[in-house]
Amino acid sequence: KAGVTQTPRYLIKTRGQQVTLSCSPISGHRSVSWYQQTPGQGLQFLFEYFSETQRNKGNFPGRFSGRQFSNSRSEMNVSTLELGDSALYLCASSFLGAHTDTQYFGPGTRLTVL
């Protein structure tokens, strides 16, 4: 089975711009979660989608949003970019998002905001 894929792998944007990141989960997986990884804050949970619905949301401002499509592919959007949004954004998929499920991570998208 193919793993979790994320596109693009690298992005450079300037402050004030917006960005959209894409994630394709493992085939058959219906839960997709997004995480932000920075040296200062570590790995922080952004949100989780299941069957096109946001089930969970972390403590991030409304500039961070996402969606999931009927084929379970997910996108996340960050509007009005700030320097502090520079990070590795990781997507993870699991079968149902149940407490015993394993989350499998993609390679991440490295976002740099100038």
Place this chain on the structure above:
Amino acid sequence: AQSVAQPEDQVNVAEGNPLTVKCTYSVSGNPYLFWYVQYPNRGLQFLLKYITGDNLVKGSYGFEAEFNKSQTSFHLKKPSALVSDSALYFCAVRVLMNTGFQKLVFGTGTRLLVSP
């Protein structure tokens, strides 16, 4: 707050020696614990998980972890380290949110350096 702690920022070990990367947890209810490894410029790779059952969990690449309820620990171990094991290791726990669904909460990570 429900969390995991990785008390060591870095662990140094010589190739061929046993390694231990420490993790302690604080959760209400049953803990569901995970170990992941991250190589430079890569995502996280799943190593193993504890859900229930045997306290010794075996995972990928020869790694294992020991769940200890009385000490609230879930240390990662390997009998003989390889240089290629050098990476960043994360312990994580499933946490129930007020939505009724779960998220993963990660430790701060431990950098493992295996010297030849």
